[in-house]
Amino acid sequence: MAQIFSPAADARLRLALVIGAALLLLGLGTGFAWVRSGTAWRVGEPAAQPIPFSHAVHAGGLGLDCRFCHAGVERTADAGMPSAETCLGCHERVWNVTAQFAPLRAAIARGAAVEWSSVSRLPDHARFDHSAHTAAGVACGTCHGKVEEMPRTAKAETLNMGFCLDCHRDPAAQQRPAGAVFARDYAPTGEAHALRPHGLQSFRYEHYGVEVSPLTRCSTCHR
Numbered sequence: 551m552a553q554i555f556s557p558a559a560d561a562r563l564r565l566a567l568v569i570g571a572a573l574l575l576l577g578l579g580t581g582f583a584w585v586r587s588g589t590a591w592r593v594g595e596p597a598a599q600p601i602p603f604s605h606a607v608h609a610g611g612l613g614l615d616c617r618f619c620h621a622g623v624e625r626t627a628d629a630g631m632p633s634a635e636t637c638l639g640c641h642e643r644v645w646n647v648t649a650q651f652a653p654l655r656a657a658i659a660r661g662a663a664v665e666w667s668s669v670s671r672l673p674d675h676a677r678f679d680h681s682a683h684t685a686a687g688v689a690c691g692t693c694h695g696k697v698e699e700m701p702r703t704a705k706a707e708t709l710n711m712g713f714c715l716d717c718h719r720d721p722a723a724q725q726r727p728a729g730a731v732f733a734r735d736y737a738p739t740g741e742a743h744a745l746r747p748h749g750l751q752s753f754r755y756e757h758y759g760v761e762v763s764p765l766t767r768c769s770t771c772h773r
């Protein structure tokens with residue numbers, strides 16, 4: 551039978567296969583690197599907001615406590631958002647720039663809240679609870695960064711599963727003592743503070759004789 555492909559064609563085919571495989575690996579590698587980087591999680595990217603609100607002005611400059619506007623952080627899963635009335639309490643008198651505050655007046659007229667865009671929102675299959683972390687001595691800045699210095703709010707951490715688990719595997723070093731969660735001038739002592747030794751952290755999973763920390767069990771964050 552006559553030879554269909556010349557030896558040269560054979561070599562070219564092999565070369566094409568090698569280049570193809572190299573490109574595929576490069577693509578996969580770039581993909582993985584991108585997903586693991588902050589860029590894919592929009593770290594440092596502010597969202598468009600109806601009013602150009604600044605934490606640097608309000609929490610930094612004026613020194614307002616986070617709980618003044620996010621009143622749920624100690625009691626509920628949601629941190630909560632300030633009502634339009636909370637803003638107007640000051641802005642009726644101070645800095646009443648009519649055009650900038652039109653969305654506040656519109657919200658009050660509708661009897662609804664201002665529609666802020668979220669930079670931190672998790673997908674629906676993941677569960678988070680602010681009150682549990684506040685009670686366990688985890689400060690806002692551990693997850694949200696130095697919000698009081700941000701003129702426009704942006705993510706400081708990926709808030710992805712890896713980020714959560716990094717702490718859940720061994721949270722003690724990142725827990726503050728009771729009463730210091732909201733202190734702005736807190737300096738870590740290097741000491742471990744297990745604030746709720748009777749809580750989830752000390753629970754032992756005794757089936758099969760293996761000890762699995764409930765903080766790293768899938769069902770803690772996925773239901």
Ligand code: HEC
Pocket residue numbers: 599603604605608609614615616617618619620632666667668669670671690691694697698702703
């Ligand atoms: C005067 C009211 C006010 C105070 C005080 C305040 N915030 Fe906010 N916060 C807001 C408003 C309004 C938004 C929505 C607009 C934005 O994202 O900038 C917001 C948004 C946020 C977000 C983004 C939420 C999301 O859905 O992504 C975080 C995180 C946050 N605040 C943390 C803090 C922390 C931490 C403090 C204390 C250091 C604080 N805030 C103090 C009013 C306030």
Ligand code: HEC
Pocket residue numbers: 601602603604607608611612614619632636637638639640641644645650
């Ligand atoms: C405790 C009083 C107080 C509250 C509550 C308050 N503000 Fe302000 N706000 C001020 C003061 C004072 C300034 C002027 C700061 C300056 O110019 O240094 C200001 C400035 C602003 C500005 C001007 C733009 C800028 O970044 O300088 C905007 C917009 C604004 N506030 C929006 C809001 C919104 C939205 C809320 C509610 C979530 C709110 N403020 C709640 C006191 C307040």
Ligand code: HEC
Pocket residue numbers: 616617620623627628629630631668670671672673677678680683684688689690691692693694709
């Ligand atoms: C352990 C990490 C962590 C800590 C600590 C934390 N947050 Fe959050 N925060 C999140 C996550 C994750 C979300 C998104 C929640 C969701 O989508 O269900 C969020 C959402 C928010 C929101 C958006 C509104 C809402 O109710 O979901 C605000 C405002 C906020 N956080 C403020 C704060 C403040 C103020 C503190 C400190 C008292 C704080 N956070 C502490 C991780 C944290």
Ligand code: HEC
Pocket residue numbers: 676677678679682683686688692693709710713714715717718721724725746749750751765770771
């Ligand atoms: C800096 C440390 C830290 C980070 C980061 C952190 N957590 Fe936690 N988390 C804790 C600690 C400590 C507890 C245990 C509280 C207790 O013992 O009751 C906890 C408890 C929880 C609980 C159980 C709440 C309950 O009582 O039902 C959930 C759910 C949870 N975390 C979800 C998350 C998610 C989702 C993230 C990432 C977005 C996250 N956590 C990031 C420290 C952390």
Ligand code: HEC
Pocket residue numbers: 672673676709710711712714715718765766767768769770771772
């Ligand atoms: C401490 C909280 C926490 C625990 C524990 C946890 N997860 Fe997650 N998981 C998250 C968060 C937050 C997200 C959403 C952000 C992301 O995709 O990384 C997520 C996302 C996921 C996703 C979707 C990934 C994607 O690409 O969309 C899967 C699948 C998942 N988790 C499986 C698991 C399994 C299986 C376990 C147990 C071995 C587990 N998780 C334990 C917090 C947690």
